[in-house]
Amino acid sequence: MRPTVHDIAAEAGVSLATVDRVLNRRPGVRRQTVEKVENAVTRLGYVRDVTAANLARRRVYPLVFIIPSGPNSFMRVLESEIASAMARSGVERTAIRIETVPPFDPAAIVRVLDALDPKQVSGVALVATDTPEVRAAVDRLSDQGVQVATLVSDLPGSRRVHFCGIDNVAAGRTAGNLIGRFCGGRSGKVLVVAGSMNLSDHMDRAAGFAAVLGREFPGLDIVGPIETNDDADTVRDAVTSALDQVSDIIAIYNLGAGNRGLIEALAHRRDRTLSVVAHEVTEHSRQALSDGVFDAVINQDCGHEVRSAIRVLKAHADGISPLSEQERIRIDIFLRDNLP
Amino acid sequence: MRPTVHDIAAEAGVSLATVDRVLNRRPGVRRQTVEKVENAVTRLGYVRDVTAANLARRRVYPLVFIIPSGPNSFMRVLESEIASAMARSGVERTAIRIETVPPFDPAAIVRVLDALDPKQVSGVALVATDTPEVRAAVDRLSDQGVQVATLVSDLPGSRRVHFCGIDNVAAGRTAGNLIGRFCGGRSGKVLVVAGSMNLSDHMDRAAGFAAVLGREFPGLDIVGPIETNDDADTVRDAVTSALDQVSDIIAIYNLGAGNRGLIEALAHRRDRTLSVVAHEVTEHSRQALSDGVFDAVINQDCGHEVRSAIRVLKAHADGISPLSEQERIRIDIFLRDNLP
DNA sequence: GAATTTCTGAGGTACGTAAATCAGAAATCC
DNA sequence: GGATTTCTGATTTACGTACCTCAGAAATTC
Known part of the structure; x- marks a missing residue:
């Protein structure tokens, strides 16, 4: 049985009220007495029963x-x-x-x-x-x-x-590692889509991603990041025009929201094999994963x-x-x- | 404030003792009265205060x-x-x-x-x-x-x-998906190492892995699974001899334990680029991941x-x-x- | 040494529930 | 209709803690 306040009172040779005052840091106890109680607490290994305490208070x-x-x-x-x-x-x-x-x-x-x-x-x-x-x-x-x-x-x-x-720098590195391996030694450009650089999570992910690509996958060059304010329509338009204008995009990393827009932009072009990594499991990204439109989704629970x-x-x-x-x-x- | 047993007693027009009997499914209450109490419980939305209950009992x-x-x-x-x-x-x-x-x-x-x-x-x-x-x-x-x-x-x-x-069939599928992508379209053999086919988790992983490889990566053929009884030394010897005897192994999936043996077997051969996926984050596998010996580790918390x-x-x-x-x-x- | 002030002890009530006892009501049996 | 059995109510104690009051001891001040 774990010790109770009564046991402490007995062990310290003081009354229950004094033990209570010490435990709850209420005033009116001499320094000496406080120590006596605290010693008893450590000697007996007392831990307050939080549930009983919450019930009482x-x-x-x-x-x-x-x-x-x-x-x-x-x-x-x-x-x-x-x-x-x-x-x-x-x-x-x-x-x-x-x-x-x-x-x-x-x-x-x-x-x-x-x-x-x-x-x-x-x-x-x-x-x-x-x-x-x-x-x-x-x-x-x-x-x-x-x-x-x-x-x-x-x-x-x-x-x-x-x-x-989550540690968003590590999340960005993870995305970089995944995309790097999924590209399997091919060279080309990676489109990075972000929500806003006023969000520290987005900034961190972009930094981690760039670090891994630069260090481990020199054949892959980053295009962007494009800022979309996490708006799906903006994402769709930006991705569509990027794919039109830049010929050798072989992967996309959406480190922000607006996955719906990304999916819409990719729906039209079944012609190329893009590696796509995005964030957060939602209705849209879940569907995209099982359809094979996204290759991986990084998630925080x-x-x-x-x-x-x-x-x-x-x-x-x-x-x-x-x-x-x-x-x-x-x-x-x-x-x-x-x-x- | 959430309702208490007292509120229910009042609402149902019975005594506290009766409420207690109903809530704790103790005998001695007429069917009719049980219903009265249960109605009061649902009407008031009573939920037992588990902490108080545990304290009391x-x-x-x-x-x-x-x-x-x-x-x-x-x-x-x-x-x-x-x-x-x-x-x-x-x-x-x-x-x-x-x-x-x-x-x-x-x-x-x-x-x-x-x-x-x-x-x-x-x-x-x-x-x-x-x-x-x-x-x-x-x-x-x-x-x-x-x-x-x-x-x-x-x-x-x-x-x-x-x-x-975990769902071990899905874990095996996941491993298959990872290895398939990491191999990036190359053809060859994948060595599968298991502990024992008397363990349902190992059996399930092997099945899931084989299913994905067969369906999605026809260029990859499975060698094994070798049974090792999760013994590291056995794993080391088995992997070493498999790599010696079979020339075109391009990936290894260890779905059981004994990662130390796998690491030792791979330590000698820096010559080939093997994709390696294993299970469970431990001291050994963690080190192997950061050394680049393992590409991915599937884990259960x-x-x-x-x-x-x-x-x-x-x-x-x-x-x-x-x-x-x-x-x-x-x-x-x-x-x-x-x-x- | 008397008057303070500061500390301590004793005792109580409360939190929401469990569980027990005992008396009395209601239903069932013969 | 009396005896029995089954049900119900009222009441109490307990769990471990918080917090309150009040009396009195101890230390401090004048």
Whole structure:
């Protein structure tokens, strides 16, 4: 049986009330006595029964998720994952609110962040546009005691406590490695399509991709990246005209969203054998994989990301540091055959 | 606020004791009254507070993990994952015991299974050799009310409640797809190395691999599978002699263990460009990936598998069916660049 | 040494559920 | 219709922790 507060009180030779004061860092205990209790805790290997504690204190964690609105499939999947986390609110003692903001609009994010009442919110998770204003707003909120985590795209240099997402440089390298091998020694050009260079995830992927191609596949030259603001129609038009104008494109890497546009652009040309790698498993990309239009899709499990964000924000709100092992999000590679 | 048992008692117009009897399926309640309570439950949307319930009933789940002994790195990783689950026992209200048995020894598994006291064990997770004796022993245990889950390798047709592992046919297909593409249109032979055809995971992988190669890459012919009993030295010797005897091997798929032997066999021959795909991220395979000896490693997250097994066994012990979504184990593909 | 201030102990209630006891109501049997 | 059996209600204790109050001990100040 694991020890309880009663055991500690007995071991330390103090009363239950004193143990409680020490454990919950309440004032009114002499330094000496604090040490006696803390020694007893380590001697007995006491760990607080979090479930009993939460039951007793009727704690709820008010959390806010800020995500882009718009047709981006990945963001809609993310939203549905947050929704299903909301359904578990009762069990997990969370009170989750979703705030959607127009995509690529830093000012809108800042407005939402600044409108939050630090006393009413214990944590915020946001898909951040990487600009100074957003960073400043995050830091303001952090300073007021609100735990902030970035989701999907990071805000390096800010006072966010955690980034819930993948290592995007490694994801870009992975894409480079895949495309390099799929091209099997052929030479030619690789078209890179991106959403926005204001998103740190897109920037990182582009950098990782370029690094691998430059180092390991010198026969492949990069065209782009083209910026599309993650708009499918823009992607379609840009890819179509690139394929028309540049003759020796043998591979395409879409490191942003708008896969629908990419699929549409490729639908017309069955003539050439293009290696295509994209990101995020959605309705469209899943179909493209099984049709053989995409060769591989790199994915981040956004269900895992949302659950991780909640765990991390709760832990930080309680002053605990979360288990890093469980919070690392993997870079998934999906081919047609291992699609979940 | 979510409703409590008190609210239900009030809503149904019965006492707390009756609600408790209905919720916990204890006898002594008239059919009519049961319905009244159940209606109140659905009307109010009551869900039991599992943490409070566990607190009150001081429930612990005695679980047994049965895994092979021996030098197999993957199994040792699995063991360490179980060990870290044991460290969480206090929090998760489990009492986990590990039983190691000699690998490829069905009789040993049967002995351990039969020695278990059904009254003292609520669940068992085992890495099963797929033989009739083992299946019979599992069924006997199931009939005595012990929940059994298979781990890593399944026991199809048995009365196990769940398989905690990957879809190994799909894993084999994935390997086939990767090797096919990595070979980039070249023709030649692919050496397939397996551990034992008494392991259903190995059988499934071989089948999936062969299916994809036959259907999509007609230029590639399979040599093998060679059976090695997952012994590294056997793998080394078998691969070495196969490479000596068969001239046009251009790829190797090791669908079992013993990666160390494969690496040793390849260390001597830098002359040819072999595509190599293996299973499970371990110390050896990780090194081989970053050295460029292996091109890809297909992995199952055994930390996830162990955690899933615990959740599933606990849920079944309580007569609850677990959320299938969270319990699906992914087929991870790792290249050098997305190694965790 | 008296008056403070600071610390500590004892005791209680609460969280939501499980489980037990016991008394009494309702249904069933003879 | 009385005896039995089956059902139901009321009440209590417990789980491990949080948090509150109040009395009194100990240390500090004047």
